[in-house]
Amino acid sequence: MGDSARLDRRRLLTAGLAAGGAALATRAIGAGSEPAITEIQDWNRYLGEGVQSRPYGIPSEFEANVVRRDVEWLTASTESSVNFTPLQDLDGIITPNGLCFERHHAGIAEIDPAQQRLMINGLVDTPLVFTMEDLKRFPRENRIYFLECAANSGMEWRGSQLNGCQYTHGMVHCVMYTGVPLKTILQEAGIKTNAKWVMPEGADSSAMTRSIPLDKALDDCLVAFKMNGEALRPEQGYPLRLVVPGWEGNMWVKWLRRLEVGDMPWHQREETAKYTDLLANGKARRFTWVMDVKSVITSPSPQAPVTHGKGPLVISGLAWSGKGRIKRVDVTTDGGRNWKTARIDGPSLPKALHRFYLDIDWDGSDLLLQSRAIDEAGFVQPTKNELRLARGENSIYHNNGIQTWHVKADGAVENVEVS
């Protein structure tokens, strides 16, 4: 930015500081003089806890509100339910393992990795059963991918329902996976020439099963045993899950115990009664696997209001696409009349979250904030109304519409729609 813009920003920030209140006034701050710190804080005076007070560390007690949250009225039981990643409290593109949203169909299977087996059967030359140790003898890959539930933002089809990006967009997370390419495992068994589909099956009592085209299985899928460096968390499929980059989370079968190879899809419950999109004409879209280009502003947002008044304001958000990298994110502060290109910061990796920022000087007036992502395949995130025109309002899944936050003069933020 130019010198005058920077100076203007500095002036505004100084104004913000002055408005910061009594705490700052106890410190004498003047140009060219040494600030006098008169208080000695407790933490300067005493030794703190030593190493090994926690061999496995946990967050500060001051961060106790940064947790996954559920919506109690949404599901009849916690075993077949969902909770949400607190996107409003996070930054960057990595989700810490303890905050990755959960979606279970029969609760968290508690699997002893020594007893875990992965079977490959069906249209293969040699059916095989692998132990965890066997799997760790194949060449491995490390990839950062987002995982989004197909139902993320599902409650927004019929209008603004929930006040917070944790609830509207929190069924997404992004970690580094370590695993063996699914292709390697399938080729180890030998794929018969008439094979066209692969069905992963979970070892929980829902025995989650989905049909995956062989082309995708041989492309970039992983049989993964690590997330962010350590073993998968129990709620993410410990000790083994399928990674299906860019495709809906339901296909990333957790507690993976079997891979069947076949020549036709299996038409399982989770790809017929569920995870299909009922259109206005009574027909349903099926096999809508790819998660389309999408974005959301995570701060400010209803759970992350503006508390510092006018002046410099960091608008921060996430963008992602199942088709590859994000090419550009535009942000509007006036409900779509004017758009500015946001700054994407951090690694730009295919099928991974991207972090974007727009740094503005807020004049304190109402804002209608929206973000609009464009992926490298050229797809542009649609408005919610464009989606409704195309697909009606019966859908639950695949809502990638543009989200609007209304920032009010007092800094409070609400989930709204603009026509």
Next chain:
Amino acid sequence: MGDSARLDRRRLLTAGLAAGGAALATRAIGAGSEPAITEIQDWNRYLGEGVQSRPYGIPSEFEANVVRRDVEWLTASTESSVNFTPLQDLDGIITPNGLCFERHHAGIAEIDPAQQRLMINGLVDTPLVFTMEDLKRFPRENRIYFLECAANSGMEWRGSQLNGCQYTHGMVHCVMYTGVPLKTILQEAGIKTNAKWVMPEGADSSAMTRSIPLDKALDDCLVAFKMNGEALRPEQGYPLRLVVPGWEGNMWVKWLRRLEVGDMPWHQREETAKYTDLLANGKARRFTWVMDVKSVITSPSPQAPVTHGKGPLVISGLAWSGKGRIKRVDVTTDGGRNWKTARIDGPSLPKALHRFYLDIDWDGSDLLLQSRAIDEAGFVQPTKNELRLARGENSIYHNNGIQTWHVKADGAVENVEVS
């Protein structure tokens, strides 16, 4: 790899499977037939725990041995001590926050972020004091960096001391930081023309202080408040730490409360009595900030022996350099007579950990495993003896020598040196 090599590997793996023991024999595995699973595991029969059983997740109980560990005899108190990242259990390049090694000089300061202040004083136009909220109004960056303690591998100067890469190399971790460029903060205060150095000061009762050249401060340093997406962990400086990419960890001041700008270094205790390298001639190297190119094989290693017998074996390790990206890693299995280029997998980012693999067919004979990293600046990791010739054996810090693991026929691994 070619078809014949792949077939050979498959043959070896099948042999490995057959040797896998009784558990596999309960399943009828034959070419072309469907395996019969006769057992139903408990986890198939019952609902597991539901969502929100843990709003902030933790690892599986089966991973209870994947923890930071200390060496009790190493330090007199836990408040001025260190523990070590369990590198042997990890993969990829991201360290989960709960497993990042700790190094404290006066224990973990417990800081209320609402009370936290960052002061900028000294040779600046306008001394300033920032709250955490103030800092979050400046434009942010997200970067993945390794952090290595200067004393990492320090006990190896006089020969192999500790049996495990957790202890020999575990004072390193790698996370994504989110923060404000230090340059932005300094420019906000206005840097006087005679300024040449910056001194960060910690708010713990050790009041950690180091001298950093202004050039580095204006280059890639960050004032960071997030790691892997969430707030810094208490033991990593919550709520604010300095990030000094590629430079020794002691300079990454935790619980950051003050930045003083000056025209000379301050010659603090931690850059005179400590964190200097006493040479054989009685002189000491000072201001040895950059962490040189380094690597280590994390598996197999003493705490990660080979348990599956001969056949396919994944050799996995980490490489890093304070000078930028890793260009190549070579691995030898015979103590340095023959070297093969390892496969670097995952993102290759400057001043970040790199994950490498060499996938071999182990014939079951003794191995002398070593890795040798080369960075993009052209520096080659030296042997320990080359280091000793150059610097004597009085040093504690900056040991980036090549590590040797002796893999025995029974799969056990020992820390050894080869002449």
